[in-house]
Amino acid sequence: MSGLPPYATTGQRIWYYAFRVICGLIFFFLIAPIVVVMPLSFNAQDFFTFTPEMLRLDPEGYSLKHYRDFFETSDWQAAMWNSLKIAPMATFLSVSFGTLAAIGLSSEHVPFRRAIMAILISPMIVPLIISAAGMYFFYSRIGLQGTYLGVVLAHAVLGIPFVIITVTATLVGFDRSLTRASANMGANPVTTFFRVQMPLIMPGVISGALFAFITSFDEVVVVLFVGSAGQKTLPWQMFIGLREQISPTILAVATMLVAISICLLTVVELLRRRSERLRGLSPG
């Protein structure tokens, strides 16, 4: 859509602007809920809505009390630490297993490639409630239900499809003659992997890791079933907060999480561009 041609009729002009207004409204729909949460988290009252003071932009109407709540309530703090413990471990597992497997999958002679791929991607496709139910049954049988290890394993497997997808995507553009050249010059496979292949697929690995991290950090259904009160994570605490005791602390947490998402989004976007530049494609 490169502007309106000079010969456009009135009807076309109206449609052109109407269409932009419609799109604007849809963008508004996409972004409004997230934006609304932020100012509300500074509410001085325990309300989920704008007070008259807030609308008058009166400083009295705003406060950091919900943020204080978050940092001073032991429940929230425990939940935060649990999330910060579980997510990195799960990410580490999914990235290390996932990257190796993605490299294996990218080689040309993999028997049963489709079937393997289908199995590896399935944690993303199977509804979370089903994974959660299955894991609850199975992990209770083998004594992993209600343990950190159980939650970490469950989250790791949920993150794997993302690592596989992002790393295989970078490997698609990977020039195999580079590894051959390196082998030709006497490097063994391990050296080739760390010195040649790894730096090139690093952007894919990192964005896979970020996806895996956010999957674990944001996951609530599986942890509800596989974890016990001791493994209560941040999303779990939010879920309880939303379902039972509606407290505006949730909005403060939500705002902080949005800030984290913005950081992650920026990193992923920068990585994507870097990876495309490295592969000689124009960033876009």
Place this chain on the structure above:
Amino acid sequence: MTDSSFQTGTQVGDETDSQTGLMLAADGTPLKRSLARALRRQKVRALLLIAPLLLFVMLTFIAPIADMLFRSVENQIVSETLPRTVAKLDEWDADTGVEPGIETFEALYVDLFVAAERKLHTRLGTRLNYEMTGVSSLFRKTGRRLDDFGEVYEDQFNALNAAWKDPKTWVALLAAPGWTTAQADWAKTKKGAEPAFELRPGVAMMLPRTAEAYSEFAKFIQEVDQDSPTDEDPWTLVHTALYMDLTTPGAAYSGPMPDLIAEARTAAVNFTKFDLKQGFLDADKDWADPQVWATIKTYAPKYTPGYFLNAADMQLTPDGIEARPENEQIYGLLFKRTIFMSITITLSCIMLGYPVAWLLANLPMRTANLLMILVLLPFWTSLLVRTSAWKVMLQQQGVINDVLVWLHIVSDDSRLIMINNQFGTIVAMTHILLPFMILPLYSVMQTIQPTYLRAAKSLGATNWTAFWRVYFPQSVPGIGAGSILVFILAIGYYITPEIVGGTTGTFISNRIAYHISSSLNWGLGAALGAILLAAVLILYWAYDKIVGIDNVKLG
């Protein structure tokens, strides 16, 4: 080395083989074999790289799913808790319309006594209650009374000879001599585990019921109570069993303490009798109902389609499969609602996603990238953040209602109810899943040449015709990919419906969660899950056919 070059290599090898002998690789082996070996090595290396992950996924993900599928048909609880009753019921015909004979009641007495001591009878009651209302209380009530059934005999044996009061008498009668010595050795030190109880050889022939009841008792004392049978008075079940053994003709007794047995045998004939069947009927008159027995018989097999039938609003009755009563048919409705709402959400995602994707694909790259952030930000934002945001927006004292009141569109006392119903779920989930529609649509639309549209217009097409006949058909793959993705995600959603759905806006997932964590009807939860899983896998297969899993792009 690609497949094609490998094949050329073989052909070359074959050709030279027929003319000038084998073509050799650098190390002197035939080229054909050398290449095959290299290929095999590559395959093995690739598989070795994949193997750890595959194993990991199998153990932590596929095995749990398989376990769930297994639980949806598994039904061992009946035959494990009531093994003797189930065996006896085999011979009973439910169509006779009368309850089974006294032998079945005797078997039930033993089974239920053991189960009640092990506190398993309530679990079984709960299980059978899914199939026939009232069984749970029947089992609980009877379980409390069972201990009294044999008291008559216990008192009479004890009155007859004080030796019967001594646990050691029973051990001497029934335990294997080897076990008795081993147990005595163990009792001196109490180190390690007590040797497991063993019956005296031959006693099972002479006093069959007593031997069976006593070994159940000994097993229970050792396993559950962590005590010794030598220190504990046996259950009244054992006394009853002994009475029955002594009053029914059987093999002559030739074990230890023949005098004690002989004395008891003579006296037992004149013992006050306790009518077992009447005892059960006094505990609960439902035991006379053949329907109860028929239910036990119907659910005796180790595997049952019962849960799946239940999930399809049907039930397995002694007379075969039939539909549940009208007022109990909830799952059909729930499945229909889940599908209807998922379709609605998918359609609204198409409606909202198509224009945005079109705009993004047709704007200059720089502007499009900026606007793309507005799509990606919600995509990256925590699901719970977005759900809580919608709770804030939609509730009656929420932002949207406030704005509407402020604009005087609705009055303060007639605020709209937009949450805890289907509307709330549809709006919130459309918002959450919209990026999954926009991203595939955008990537397809980017590849559509704008020149086609211009060509159509220069050939005289109106804007609408050009769009509908030229542009739209090319964007259909994007719609397909996005729709399947959104539908798959929507159909299994749990969190958002749980929070904003109330009672009318919930999905089948919420019911599954309810059965697993609240009602504890795991089998039914698993069966519902299996049906949902089947639906999703079919869609996944379709997605793989249409789009290909390899082509899933993120961000």
